[in-house]
Amino acid sequence: MAIEFISGCKAAAEAARLANVDVVAAYPITPQTSIVEYLAKDVSNGRLKAEMVLAESEHSAMSACVGASMVGARAFTATASQGLALMHEVLFYAAGLRLPIVSVIVNRSLASPVSIFADFKDSLAQRDTGWLQFYVESCQEILDSVLIAYRVIEDSRVLLPAFVCMEGFVLSHLSEPVDVPDVQTVSKFLPACDPKYPTLDLKDPKIFNVMAFPDTYEEFERDKQISMLNAFEALQEAYQDFEKIFGRKYQDVETYRVEDADIVLATMGAAAGTAMMVVDQLRSLGERVGLVKVRTFRPFPRRQLREILSHARVVGVLDRDLSIGSTGILFQELQSSLYNQPQRPLMQNFIAGLGGRDIHQGTIGAIFQSLKDTLQKGFVEKNLNWPDENREVLSIWGLPVDHDD
Amino acid sequence: MTTNYTIKTLPDLEQVAPGRSGCDGCGAVMAARWISKITGQSTIMVNATGCMCVNYGYAGAPLHPYIHSLFENTGSILSGIDAGLRALGKRREVNLVGLAGDGGTVDIGFQSLSGAVERQHRFLYVCYDNEGYMNTGGQRSGATPYGSNTATTPVGSEQQGEGLSLLRRKNMVLVMAAHGIPYAATASIAYPLDFMNKVKKAIEIDGPTYLHVLAPCPTSWGFASEESVKIGKLAVETRFAPLYEVEQGKKIVLDRRRSKGTPIIEYLKAQKRFSHLLKPENQHRVDEIQSQIDESWRYLESLAQE
Numbered sequence: 030m031a032i033e034f035i036s037g038c039k040a041a042a043e044a045a046r047l048a049n050v051d052v053v054a055a056y057p058i059t060p061q062t063s064i065v066e067y068l069a070k071d072v073s074n075g076r077l078k079a080e081m082v083l084a085e086s087e088h089s090a091m092s093a094c095v096g097a098s099m100v101g102a103r104a105f106t107a108t109a110s111q112g113l114a115l116m117h118e119v120l121f122y123a124a125g126l127r128l129p130i131v132s133v134i135v136n137r138s139l140a141s142p143v144s145i146f147a148d149f150k151d152s153l154a155q156r157d158t159g160w161l162q163f164y165v166e167s168c169q170e171i172l173d174s175v176l177i178a179y180r181v182i183e184d185s186r187v188l189l190p191a192f193v194c195m196e197g198f199v200l201s202h203l204s205e206p207v208d209v210p211d212v213q214t215v216s217k218f219l220p221a222c223d224p225k226y227p228t229l230d231l232k233d234p235k236i237f238n239v240m241a242f243p244d245t246y247e248e249f250e251r252d253k254q255i256s257m258l259n260a261f262e263a264l265q266e267a268y269q270d271f272e273k274i275f276g277r278k279y280q281d282v283e284t285y286r287v288e289d290a291d292i293v294l295a296t297m298g299a300a301a302g303t304a305m306m307v308v309d310q311l312r313s314l315g316e317r318v319g320l321v322k323v324r325t326f327r328p329f330p331r332r333q334l335r336e337i338l339s340h341a342r343v344v345g346v347l348d349r350d351l352s353i354g355s356t357g358i359l360f361q362e363l364q365s366s367l368y369n370q371p372q373r374p375l376m377q378n379f380i381a382g383l384g385g386r387d388i389h390q391g392t393i394g395a396i397f398q399s400l401k402d403t404l405q406k407g408f409v410e411k412n413l414n415w416p417d418e419n420r421e422v423l424s425i426w427g428l429p430v431d432h433d434d
Numbered sequence: 435m436t437t438n439y440t441i442k443t444l445p446d447l448e449q450v451a452p453g454r455s456g457c458d459g460c461g462a463v464m465a466a467r468w469i470s471k472i473t474g475q476s477t478i479m480v481n482a483t484g485c486m487c488v489n490y491g492y493a494g495a496p497l498h499p500y501i502h503s504l505f506e507n508t509g510s511i512l513s514g515i516d517a518g519l520r521a522l523g524k525r526r527e528v529n530l531v532g533l534a535g536d537g538g539t540v541d542i543g544f545q546s547l548s549g550a551v552e553r554q555h556r557f558l559y560v561c562y563d564n565e566g567y568m569n570t571g572g573q574r575s576g577a578t579p580y581g582s583n584t585a586t587t588p589v590g591s592e593q594q595g596e597g598l599s600l601l602r603r604k605n606m607v608l609v610m611a612a613h614g615i616p617y618a619a620t621a622s623i624a625y626p627l628d629f630m631n632k633v634k635k636a637i638e639i640d641g642p643t644y645l646h647v648l649a650p651c652p653t654s655w656g657f658a659s660e661e662s663v664k665i666g667k668l669a670v671e672t673r674f675a676p677l678y679e680v681e682q683g684k685k686i687v688l689d690r691r692r693s694k695g696t697p698i699i700e701y702l703k704a705q706k707r708f709s710h711l712l713k714p715e716n717q718h719r720v721d722e723i724q725s726q727i728d729e730s731w732r733y734l735e736s737l738a739q740e
Contacts, residue, residue, distance in 0.1 A: 051518060051521035051522065052514065052517045052518050052521055054513075054514060054517070078521075079521060080517035080518070080520050080521045081517075082513050082514060082517045082553070083553065084510060084513070084549060085545060085546070085548070085549030085552070086545060086546075086549070088506070088507060088510070088546070089507060089509070089510030089513070089545070089546045089549055089550075090510075092503070092504070092507035092510035092511050092513075092514060092546065093510050093511070093513045093514030093517065094514060095507075095511060095514055096480075096510070096511040096512065096513060096514020096515040096516075096517070096518060097514040097515065097517055097518030097521070098514070098518070099501060099511075099514070099515060099518070100478075100515050100518040100519050100522065100524070101518070101522060102517070102518035102519075102521050102522055104514070104518070118504060119504065119507065122504055229478045229499040229500075229501060229515065230499060231475065231476055231478070231498070231499060231527065231528065234496075234497060234498050234499045234500075235499060235500075236491060236494060236496060236499075236500045236501075236502075237500065237501040237502065238501055238502040238503075239491060239492045239502060240488075240492050
C-alpha cells in the first residue's frame with residue numbers, strides 16, 4: 030500500500046485497474062474524461078491488460094459493456110450528465126440481463142441551460158433502472174467503493190450493475206491523499222472475474238432478451254427487486270472483509286453525532302464533509318445536532334434509516350437535486366421510509382448546490398437554524414426551502430423570492 | 435482463401451430449429467438460416483429489434499448463442515463481445531455475426547454500426563433489407579424505394595407514395611465500403627449459393643465485414659408468398675438490387691451476368707406496393723425510376739472499371 034496524492038478521477042481509474050477489468054468502454058465527457066485517459070495510459074504502458082472500446086457515443090459505450098459482460102468479461106465505464114442520459118435505454122437492458130457492470134458517474138447537471146458543474150440530477154434520474162447507486166464523499170471512498178461495488182454485484186445473490194457517483198470537480202478534480210493498495214491485497218478482497226450468470230457461451234448455447242408476456246414480466250421485476258435488496262447482506266459482508274483487509278470502515282448509512290441529536294441533517298456526497306464541521310461548531314455551542322450521510326441510495330436503506338432516525342425530532346434533507354414539480358429526491362425517499370413510524374420526526378427539504386453552486390458552511394448553518402426554528406415551533410412552515418437562492422437573479426427575472434413550493 | 439461451396443459441398447447441419455413464426459415466404463428467415471448454416475455451431479449472433487427477433491429469436495430458432503440487442507446498438511454490442519472475447523483469449527473460436535433489418539441498419543443503428551466498423555472490430559454484419567419497418571406494420575424507412583405505397587407514405591389524392599422528391603436510396607454497401615472495411619457486398623435470397631459463399635468469404639476475414647441482403651417481404655410488398663425468390667431474382671435482373679462486392683473499400687466486382695437489365699416495370703408490376711405507378715398518369719414516375727436505376731448502374735460500372 031502507498032499513500033498517493035491523487036484526484037477523484039485518478040482514484041476511479043486506479044480502482045478499475047486494481048479490479049483488473051477486462052474491457053473499458055467509454056466516450057469522453059467533462060468532467061469524466063481523465064478517468065478514461067488514465068486507464069488508456071495504463072493499457073498503453075502495460076500496467077493494465079484490458080481492451081479499450083473507444084465508442085462513438087455513450088449509448089454505444091454502455092452497449093459495448095453489455096456485450097463484453099455477456100461473454101463473461103469484467104466491464105467498466107465512466108460517464109456524466111448528458112452521457113448518462115444518452116445511456117438511459119441501455120441501463121434498463123443491462124440490469125435486465127443481470128450484468129455486473131460498474132460505471133463511475135462524475136455527477137454533472139443537464140442542459141438546458143448547459144452546466145458542466147455538479148449536482149445529482151444525472152444519476153438520480155436513473156434511479157428506477159435497476160442499478161445499485163453509491164454516493165461518495167472523498168477520493169479514497171471512490172477507490173474503495175468501486176472495489177466494493179464489483180465484489181457485491183458479481184455475487185450470485187445480486188447480479189445487477191452499479192454506479193459509483195462522485196460530484197464533478199468537487200471530487201473529480203480534487204486531489205487528496207489516497208491509500209492505493211497493491212494488486213495482491215486487492216485480489217484477497219475481490220477475486221478474479223468468474224461470471225455467476227449465463228453468458229453467450231458456445232458450449233451452452235442460450236437465447237437472451239426474448240419477450241416476456243404479461244404472465245411473467247412482473248416476476249422478472251420482482252426478481253430484480255429481491256436481488257437488489259439482497260445487496261444489503263452482500264454489502265455488509267463486503268464492508269466487514271474490507272475493514273479486515275484495508276482497515277477502512279464503510280456503512281450504507283454513515284452517521285455523525287446522531288445518538289442524542291434532536292435535529293438531524295441527511296445528505297449525500299461531498300457536502301457531508303462540510304456538514305460535519307458545522308455539526309461540530311453547533312455542538313460546541315451546545316446544540317444537539319447530528320448528520321446522516323446516505324452512501325447507498327439503491328437499494329435504499331429504509332430500515333437502517335428508520336432505526337437511526339427513530340429518536341430525531343426534526344430531520345432536514347439537503348438535496349443536491351430536485352424532481353421538478355415535487356421535492357428533492359432524497360427527501361422523497363426518506364420521508365416515505367419514515368411515514369409508517371409511530372413517532373415520525375418533522376421533515377424539511379433544502380435544495381442547494383444545483384449546477385455546481387458551492388455548498389458552504391454558511392448554507393448548512395442556515396439550514397440548521399431553520400430546523401431549529403421548526404423544532405421550536407413544533408410544525409413545518411415550509412416543506413421545500415432554498416437556503417442559498419440567488420435573490421438578486423430571482424428579482425431581475427421577476428420571480429417570487431418567498432414562493433411556497 | 436479457401437474454395438467456394440457448391441450445392442454438393444454445403445454443410446449438412448442446420449443451426450436453425452424448426453418452428454419459427456415468420457410470415458410464409460419471409461426472405462429474412464431464409465437469410466438467417468443460410469447465414470448460420472455457414473457460420474455453424476461457433477456462431478454468436480446479435481440481432482437487432484425487428485422482424486427477426488420476433489419470428490426467429492423469440493421463436494427459439496437459433497441453435498447457437500443468440501442475443502436480441504436493442505434496436506440501435508447491434509454494432510456496439512458486437513464491439514463489446516469482440517473486445518470481451520479478445521480480453522479473455524477466446525476470440526478465435528467464435529464466428530461473430532450481427533443481424534439487423536434495414537431500419538436497424540440504415541436508420542437507427544447507423545451510428546453504432548459506423549463506429550464499430552471504424553474501430554475495426556471483427557464481425558460479419560448482415561442487413562436483411564425488406565425496405566421498411568415491416569415488423570411494425572410496413573412503415574417507411576430510409577431504405578424504402580421511391581414510389582412505394584407504405585403505411586406512413588400512403589397513396590392518396592395528393593401524394594403518390596414514398597419520397598417523390600428523393601431520388602436515390604441510401605446505398606449502404608458503398609457507405610460501408612467508404613469506411614475502408616475489408617469486405618462489403620450485396621446479396622439476395624434468390625441466389626442462395628452466391629449468398630452463402632459471400633458469408634463464407636466474409637466470416638474468414640479478420641475485421642469488419644458487411645453484407646446487404648435484399649429480403650423480399652410478401653406481407654408488406656404485396657405478392658404471393660411463393661413468389662419471394664421470383665421477386666428477389668427480378669430485383670437483381672432489373673438492376674434494382676444488383677449484386678456486387680467491394681474489397682478494401684475500393685475494388686468493386688459487379689455481377690453483370692445476373693443483372694442483365696430487365697426493364698424495371700417487370701419488377702414494379704409484380705408488387706402491390708407499386709400498383710399505383712401502373713396508372714397512365716404515373717408513367718413519368720416509372721420512367722423516373724428507370725432512369726434512377728440506369729444512373730446507379732452506370733455509377734457502379736464506373737467504379738468497377740477502376
